[in-house]
Amino acid sequence: MENPEVVTVVGIGAGGWSDLSGTSQRALAAADAVFGSSRQLGLLPDSIAARRVPWPSPLVPALPGLLEAERGRRVAVLASGDPMFHGIGSTLARLLGPERIAVLPHPSSVSLAAARLGWDLASADVVSLVTAPTGILHRWVNPHRRLLILSTGADTPAAVAALLTERGYGSASLTVLEQLGGPGERVVAGTAGGWVLPPGDPLNVVAAELGDGPPASCVPGLPDDAYEGDGQLTKREVRAVTLAALSPAPGQLLWDVGAGSGSIAIEWMRSHPACRAIGIESSADRVATITANAAALGVPGLRVVHGRAPEALDGLPQPDTIFIGGGVTRDGVLDRCLAALRPGGRLVANAVTVESEAVLAAAYAKHGGELTRLTVQRGSPVGGFTGWRSFMPVTIWSVVLP
Structure with a gap:
């Protein structure tokens, strides 16, 4: 982190500081300012002397001004898991150019979910509902597919269950993996049609394993x-x-x-x-x-x-x-x-x-x-x-x- 013109983007999981590599820990310790969500900043130990700056809302319009205010200082940004997988790293690369960011990734939530489930990640469809409505799932629903769904909050599992049931996939197996990699990690399971569990932790991934159901064509010429x-x-x-x-x-x-x-x-x-x-x-x-x-x-x-x-x-x-x-x-x-x-x-x-x-x-x-x-x-x-x-x-x- 010797060049103050380069923003260091550090991926961090629910396990917090102790799960970070030595390189990531040293980068954060050398920073003058660390940006991140309040939850992410709370994972840092008191020994980190950098000024902690929580993200405003909305974030993207404010980014240029925030970074310009720190010009000449060593800046680190915290990201959930892999910063380049639906994360702030991609946004910063578009804004600053790839030559002005250094990315230190952590396993993404879908990588951790696949590891817990024993799923081949390459054969599963990954769908993000973080910035999109639940309805985008319709184009991914087909018999015997596996879906890893990035949730927007605690209510996402119930919304996914309702959509799958409506589409004729009430027998689909649902697994909700909360706080992956952290001390509060929790896994609950059920079926889409029988989903009655109350909302849990907002930081979760929904894994859906679809069985038999009505297929939907992937080529033009729908009925x-x-x-x-x-x-x-x-x-x-x-x-x-x-x-x-x-x-x-x-x-x-x-x-x-x-x-x-x-x-x-x-x-x-x-x-x-x-x-x-x-x-x-x-x-x-x-x-x-x-x-x-x-x-x-x-x-x-x-x-x-x-x-x-x-x-x-x-x-x-x-x-x-x-x-x-x-x-x-x-x-x-x-x-x-x-x-x-x-x-x-x-x-x-x-x-x-x-x-x-x-x-x-x-x-x-x-x-x-x-x-x-x-x-x-x-x-x-x-x-x-x-x-x-x-x-x-x-x-x-x-x-x-x-």
Whole structure:
């Protein structure tokens, strides 16, 4: 800790000072100021002479000012477990740059949980509810999966149990591991459907081992009845082809213009946890439906903008990809969307009417790309036999900007 320009980030567990390595102890002993939560600062012995600064709330907006006030002094920051695993270390690396932090990790809570349970950590899905609603669990629930869930507090186990029971996984085994690695470590277990234990320690990890239950597809083209709505829904066969044309990639942002029931934006986000989407919808009722569908299908982070394109697009962050599912015949919508894309961005638009097809045909003639016409027929009863019923043909135009 000789360079005061470098912030030392020390991971600490519930076991406190005695569980720290010699390197971590020496770093804290050499500090002029130590930042951390009140709980973390309370784990330090009286022999640490550094000034102890508890984090304010909200933390992130205050960080630059707090660190600037300590410029020229030796600063240490306490983090729970591994600072780079959903921790303050990652925030500081983004703020200061990796060259200005030195990270001394401690085993993370999920590593300790896997060790207690005898689970292969690489085969379990780790989900953090610390900064996200419980509803994100929906996208991870499938038969015979193991979930390690970072809790937001003492009420998280009961909320997880209720969600799993609602999804048909009442028989799932739940284990709550509290104060891992500390003198107050405690482990309680039960089933999701039979969970009656009162809230315990707020510092906990929930381990869920799922058994038999209804599976949920991980690829685009969820069943139509997975969505609530007024019928304004891209049918699953067309949706699967449309998502293939959109080509979701981790970290990319989609605008879903004329979002309807939200199915395209939702399945875009379900393709990878880092995919982001904004749904633009002019109907207030559909806005509420999109929000409910997103929560039920595990992507409650979907942002929904109530308004009509192109005016509603003003001020939105620049997208990587745009889907136009409605409103392509409205003056300015297509041109505004093309202008909004970053270089190399992709636009996909669907049309079912002669007028909207004409707009896409003109765009294809001007900009190139690919033009596809898709006809879907589903078998359905005709008396005592089965016949084919056709949906309206859909024209799909896709283009990638230079």
